[in-house]
Amino acid sequence: MNSPLYLDYVDETQRTEPRGPEGESLSRNWKVLGWTSVALAGALVVGSISAYGYARYLDSGISRVPVDKGLLTQVPKLNEAVNILLLGSDSRKDGNAKYGRSLVGQEPRADTTILLHLSPGGRQAIGISFPRDLMVDVPACTKGDGSKSLPQTTMINSAFGTGGMMCTWNTVQRLTNIHIDHAVVVDFNGFKGVVNAVGGVEICLQEDVDDSKSGLKLKRGKHTVKGEQALAYVRARYGFKDGSDLNRVKRQQQFLGSLAKKALSRDVLSNPATLNALLRSLTKTVTVDENFTLNKMTDLASKLKGLTPSKVKFITVPYTAYAPDPNRVALRQPDADEFFSQIANDTEIEDPTKKKVTNVPAAQIQVRVLNGSGIGGAAARVGEALTAKGYQVLSVGNPRKNPPSTQILYGEGAEDAATTLATLIPGAKVVPSAKTTAGVVDLVLGPDWTGKLKTSLPKKLDGEVKATDNICKTA
Structure with a gap:
């Protein structure tokens, strides 16, 4: 449990029916990432439908859900980033019944819960996964029959089944504490339809695989998988030498990255036939909030x-073991709150390939704090907080001209001091300034100032998967 990215979904502990043929217990072996693939692909390309005459027709096929207006103001929106909640439903209705007929009458749950964070200007897209056995506080919700549920501490995937x-x-x-703008729900059949629509997704096997339970039988090397074969790939486990959940989850994340890469490629976005096939598939399986x-x-x-x-x-x-039950997990604090703060403030999680910067001891950093945020007393409060952390705060005051955003201006010889200070300031831009005294750093609070200093997470979270990763590279 040391890695914040180790998805140990304890599926076997949640089984509500005896172990039957593999096809009848699909959701237990499916392990979430397939639905993420569907939802992510849809979120990344669905806007392009305006370019086609079928736009309104396609839009009319999307199911929509009324929005609880209180949710729109529950958490303030801090910037222009867009956060979309992506949910993969294990509903057995209609064409999904074959994936577990004994579950047809049960309330669907969210096999996948992903928060997709989209920075403005296409600066970054981060899919944040919540393990389905993550223990959380689920508030009172309106149920399908109109009654109210009681608040409870339970697994996060139960929230979908409740309300x-x-x-x-x-x-x-x-x-x-992140403002959510929209929500998207997809069901089982959407996965195969999307994979087929983009012409299949490329995978890479390090070994020959013959998994009788999932039906996956492939030789070592690269393959392009579609439909049922793609489904078998993301749920296969026992046919691999390393049959651990960690290995399976890593393959699923790589599949998701490969699908995102395919969905964003010119082969999809510039091909009307391919894009329309993808969009038609999505409109048959997707449900969104009425405001989307x-x-x-x-x-x-x-x-x-x-x-x-x-x-x-x-x-x-970031998560760790849940103390009352080792088969469940809980958020690892303070890492989780620090991570959520970075996302809420649209702060980029730095890549280790970027320029290495020498951290300067706080006692050696001279800083002047200027308040251009419009928040009374902000400079004084930040100055006190920095002093408490050991910084040399030379003065606090107001800038001659308010900046468009929070900036850290540094004089000659103070670049490392400025970048060190930036680890505490959400979203601050580090800029050299000839007007700033040599060896001194000017922290100019802008209108985006949130009022809180932050603590840096590691430059790259352990186990992070990128869409551009080499799919054949071994761990």
């Missing part, structure tokens, strides 16, 4: 024009 999309939205928003209108989708697409596969990555929330 559907809105209950999960409420749960995740309270848990993370066609106009909102197209507006989102315009904001993501700069998004490339190199800017797409997948991270699991």
Whole structure:
């Protein structure tokens, strides 16, 4: 449990029916990431439908759910980033019944809970996974029959079964303190349809695989998988030499990255036939909140024009063992809250390939704090906080001209001091300044100032998966 990205889904402990043929216990072996693939692909490309005459027709096929208005103001929106809650439903209705007929009459649960964070201008897209056996506080929710459920501490995937999309939205928003803009739900059959629509997804096997339970039988090397074969790949376990959940989850994350790379490629986005096939598949299986209108989708697409596969990555929330039950997990604090704060403030999680910077001891950093935030007394409070951390605060005051955003200006010889200070300031831009005294750093608080210093997480979370990773590279 040391790694924040180790997804140990204890499926076997949740089985509600005897172990039957593999096809009849699909959701227990499916292990979440397939639905993430569907939802992510849809979220990344669905806005492009405005370019086609079928736009309105396609939009009319999407199911929509009324929004609990209180959720829209529950957590303030701090910036122009868009956060979309992606849920994979294990519903057995309609064509999904074959994946577990004994579960047809049961309330669906969310086999996948992902918060997709999209920075404006296509700067980054981060898919944040919540293990389905993560223990959380689920608030009182309105159930399908109109009655109210009682607040409870339970697994996060139970929120969907209790009160559907809105209950999960409420749960995740309270848990993370991140403003959620929209929600998307997909079901089982969407996975195969999307994979087929993009022409299959490339995978790479390090060994020959013959898994009788999942039906996967492939030779070592690269393959392009579709439909049922893709489904078998993401749920296979026992046919691999390392049959651990960790190995299976890693393969699923790599599949997700490969799908995102394919969905963002010119082969999909510039090919009307391929894109339309993808969108038609999505409209048959997707449910969204009523505010996620066609106009909102197209507006989102315009904001993501700069998004490339190199800017797409997948991270699991920091977690640890749940003390009352080792078969469950809980958020690992304070890491989780620090991570959620970075996401809420749209702070980029730095890549270790970036320029190495020497950290300077706080006692050696001279800083002046200037308040251009519009918040009375902000400079004084930040100055006190920095002094408490050992920084040399030379003065506090106001800038001659308010900046468009929070900045850290540094004089000659103070670049390392400025970048060290930046680890505490959410979203601050580090900029050299000829007007700043040599050896001194000016912290200028802008209108985006949140009022809180932050603590840095590791530059790259252990186990992070990027869409551009070499799929054949061994761990």
